[in-house]
Amino acid sequence: MKKTLMVASIMLLAASMSYAQNTATASLTVSVGTEAAISVTASPALTSSTTFGDYTSTTQLNYKVRTGAIATTAGITVEITQDFSTGGANGGPSVASPPTSGDLLTYSCTAVAPPAGTATPCTGSVTASTSAATSVVAFGVNTQSLKVGNGATTSWDLINDPNYKAGSYTAIATYTISAI
């Protein structure tokens, strides 16, 4: 009997030694902060459909945003960082120095509502500027867009002044998105 027990003990010992396992842990920490990104998805040329009708076009935007819990001035702005031309009589359109005071480049805005928070588009017609960023969309607190982003637009309207010299003119509008 004694011998049998001894053999059994050895067998158990051998079995326990044929497999070994150990564990250790690690803590993953991520700090999710405010963040924002924007891309221009389409920006067709401004065209006029009627004689001396305004030149119009709509720029499509995609924005991604995550704002914080404290009210700030998060939003999308636009500024004309390169003007059409130097402007003036018999020149082309100009944002900074239009041939006549009424030859404005204006825009209106739309914004698709994000799943959380608010995205408020600009109201009415806003005059674009080469010297200041003007509002396109304002974000509220705790605003979170879709992972693929949400859409927004600026619909441009440029006065078609007969005084513009015939030709092709290009301006650059720079969009800035911020989330604090």
Place this chain on the structure above:
Amino acid sequence: MKKTLGIMSLLALGLLLTAPRAQAQTGAPTGTTTVSVTIGPQAGLTVTNSSTPLAASGSNFNLFTGTTGLTYFVRTTTTGGGGSITLKVTSDFSPTGGPSVASPLAPGDALTYTCTVASPGTACTGTQTASTSSQTNLATFGTNVHTGTGGSTASVGWSLANDPNYKTGTYNSTVTFTISAS
């Protein structure tokens, strides 16, 4: 009678003097014993940076990334042995409102990882998706392999989706690494 007593005393004295010699003569000048040890499979690991911060570069919703380093020790059986290092997210990110391994806000909001494993281990291939419900592979060991005394290194390169839908805040999760050998 006196003579008999004298002889007996002499005999007794003789026995006393010769007894130790007789005892020494029963053993050899050297002795041996068998010292045996059974070396079985064994495995252990330590996490070299138990706190792994995941951070995103820039501000354009780039992925949150980070690396967890390990040192592992292993010995597998000479015939038919093997082993592995696996990991499991044993505590999901908390608080709620941010990333989650078990219940991500969007299908693509996964916590994934790639593996780097020094010999004798073989690293997982490609990108693995971490899980809260099952162990996923980090390294495998073949038959009859062993690390050096100082162990071998391994690391996990983490990648977490940066969904705009995450609420701002700090989120923590716990990953448990398991090493086994047979």
